[in-house]
Amino acid sequence: MSELSGLEIRGLRVSFDGFTAVDGVDLDVTPGDLRFLIGPNGAGKTTLVDAVTGLVKAQGSVLFGGAELLGRSVHRIARSGIGRTFQTATVFEELTVLQNLDIAAGAGRGMLTMLRRRKGVPEPVARALETVGLTDQADSLAGTLAHGQKQWLEIGMLLVQDVRLLLLDEPVAGMSHDEREATGELLEHISEERTVVVIEHDMDFMRSFARSVSVLHAGRVLSEGTVAEVQADPRVQEVYLGHAAGGAVASATVPEVGGV
């Protein structure tokens, strides 16, 4: 089992040519949390994840398991046990599911070891296949998988690398209802042994599966807590509904607002 580690972000700031996309964010994700990051378009969610994974330069501090990530290269951060997915699945479509997982598993190994033929399916790969429900598709080309299955394969590729913090960008976008349910259950399962952060616009999905929620707005943390707590926060209602909570609006809950 992986050792559980949490994320401690302090005073995180990211600017692009004078525009501040992340504006002094403090965020604590406890080990084994299933944290949802929500917020309107442009709130800074993806930029925050980019900063944690080393894709953009940032100021402040990001500790994972007590170690500072800011200033490290993308590769070193990945080797620290941090993995992410992007809005569009990035699997090798011409290779089989198994080959995709094998390549991911070998990411930290030397080329010779990678090229050496191995008998059978390595144990971590078999376990990842099982966890993401793709055992029966092991020999199928990744390009033939359903949309949801490609996302699961990508998550499997993080699992075989024994990533301890998964940062997932809109994992259920474009999925069917059943695929969303299966994904939510998968994330619940994964977060028993790892820390999971999910950027999400799907409020129903968030309501069903978030263990905790941070709401970002204009580069800052607007609200934080359980689903019920952030839904009841008038500042969150204001951001999502576009006007101050009051009267009938106060009884409206974030998940009722479509298309956020």
Ligand SMILES: Nc1ncnc2c1ncn2[C@@H]1O[C@H](COP(=O)(O)OP(=O)(O)OP(=O)(O)O)[C@@H](O)[C@H]1O
């Ligand atoms: N490379 C960049 N150069 C300039 N501005 C950028 C860059 N990346 C992001 N931004 C800006 O930073 C702000 C935050 O963007 P970001 O993508 O982090 O928001 P988000 O909350 O993830 O939004 P969405 O939900 O639409 O994905 C936006 O105004 C965006 O235009």
